Amino acid sequence: MSDERVIDAQNAYIWDGWGTCLSWWANTELGGRDDLAAALFGLDGVRVGATGGEIELPGLGLNIVRYNLGACTWTDGSAMIESPAIVRRKQIETFCDGDEWDWSADANQRTMLSKARDAGADTFEMFSVSPPWWMTVNGNPSGAEQGDQDNLAFQHQKAFAQFIAVVAKHARDQWKIRFTSVDPFNEPSLNAWHAQQNQEGCHFTRGAQEAVLECLRGALDEQGLDDVLIAASDECHYSSAADTWRNFSEGTRRLIGRVNVHAYERDEDCRSRAKLREAVGEGTPIWQSEYSEGEPDGLSMALSISRDVQHLRPRGWVCWQPVEALDWGLLDGEYDDQTPNPNGGAKGTLKGEVDGVNTKYYVLAHYTRHIRPTMRILQSGHTNTVAAHDATARRLALVTVNDSAQQSVTYNLRQLAEGERIARVWVTDATNAPNARRYAKDTDISLRDGILTLTHDPNTVTTIEIDEVEI
CATH class of the missing domain: 3.20.20.80 (Glycosidases)
Known part of the structure; x- marks a missing residue:
């Protein structure tokens, strides 16, 4: 779930x-x-x-x-x-x-x-x-x-x-x-x-x-x-x-x-x-x-x-x-x-x-x-996620830390964005494991009807960035 x-x-x-x-x-x-x-x-x-x-x-x-x-x-x-x-x-x-x-x-x-x-x-x-x-x-x-x-x-x-x-x-x-x-x-x-x-x-x-x-x-x-x-x-x-x-x-x-x-x-x-x-x-x-x-x-x-x-x-x-x-x-x-x-x-x-x-x-x-600087910090719906909006660039940024087991997270953006668009993703593995990602660009994901779902691996920090978002 x-x-x-x-x-x-x-x-x-x-x-x-x-x-x-x-x-x-x-x-x-x-x-x-x-x-x-x-x-x-x-x-x-x-x-x-x-x-x-x-x-x-x-x-x-x-x-x-x-x-x-x-x-x-x-x-x-x-x-x-x-x-x-x-x-x-x-x-x-x-x-x-x-x-x-x-x-x-x-x-x-x-x-x-x-x-x-x-x-x-x-x-x-x-x-x-x-x-x-x-x-x-x-x-x-x-x-x-x-x-x-x-x-x-x-x-x-x-x-x-x-x-x-x-x-x-x-x-x-x-x-x-x-x-x-x-x-x-x-x-x-x-x-x-x-x-x-x-x-x-x-x-x-x-x-x-x-x-x-x-x-x-x-x-x-x-x-x-x-x-x-x-x-x-x-x-x-x-x-x-x-x-x-x-x-x-x-x-x-x-x-x-x-x-x-x-x-x-x-x-x-x-x-x-x-x-x-x-x-x-x-x-x-x-x-x-x-x-x-x-x-x-x-x-x-x-x-x-x-x-x-x-x-x-x-x-x-x-x-x-x-x-x-x-x-x-x-x-x-x-x-x-x-x-x-x-x-x-x-x-x-x-x-x-x-x-x-x-x-x-x-x-x-x-x-x-x-x-x-000058971005607006929004309510993110969870302590582990920071959300911010750049009014000039019309860009939304979400940064999530996951210090527990793998989890699927749905980000509900219906108050901010409609339609379909691409979301860019970066990931860091906060471990010393071989091939650990270090602020690495990950696969883009799709935002559909204001809903975006992403699986966060254990001990990771993930950034999601979405354009054409106005408040």
Whole structure:
């Protein structure tokens, strides 16, 4: 018996796009690679250099770029304290040491920022993981002595906001990068950010968040950046994001133009996603601004995307590390800085290589290549299917993940399309089996009287694309 999924345009919303963060991979020499910029941010096929030879890949066409505003300096006489657990790749150089500005800092990440723009990215956000070390209580950009302690010194709240605004203005005027949004926090409610942990981080109580947000709006306006919206708070989990939003004052909520949230809560029953959407309401947009896990096949990623779209209704979806080791990346990255210095002063020369490609690169291609910015996300009739419509091209795209046994699915398009027409199909097998399909063009199928039936093999992601569909 076939599972029927009715595609419905009711309550459709506009899609902003797909993206990635530049830290930490672009903090290395990988930030200067044209082939990676073309693969991640372009749509053409590209050959990417890897340790075992070139890999031919479809371009992902990511259009959202999140730039990490760093917190570290190594100037003469610097009093910055470094965590004994951090590695050099995870230390992002900042532009001011408290006395002097250095706009040549953070060269690798800035280089990829420009390459992404030139390859086709068009939406840029700047986010902070920690204030610059000299604004912190203990001089350590990895966090306070205890994870539940705020590490931005109270007297520097306004200076921190002004710092963000000055960099955003400089980027617009000098780098020709217009940050449409800035986010001053990264998982601020976690108790994980302490002086001994292995990356930059900073805890903020909700009161401290509110104070910074108010200062930031004023600082942006003073710099002539009144069109730059504030996103917040990049909480780690959907549930904590809902708690943060509910506990903000009405005045603080009015300062926030978009809610950002990370996807590290699996939330398989989707209750936390739905509660966050309900708390925020439909009037404020949401981005899923960071997703990652160490599973190479892409099934968990595809399921998370589908659950987000159906229950969180975000306008954008962002992966954290596109090039990372231990199957965390879309591409496998190898770096030279895996050993921290127990006495502080992280080792490493920021060298990096691409060692291979994970199946989830091809899985993500189904979504990013066929569900493009400005398309409308439709109701799909099932959590595992994402449906989107391109009004200009008059094209409908359906992307379905099947993590169970083989199943026949009937897509009911009678509200959208009549008559007969051809539907194009692409498939990825999320397995390592011999001859597994990797974003492979499959046999076309026929749509008759608004009904299309397709058998989905186990552990697959499938894209269906149909032309001449108007809403």
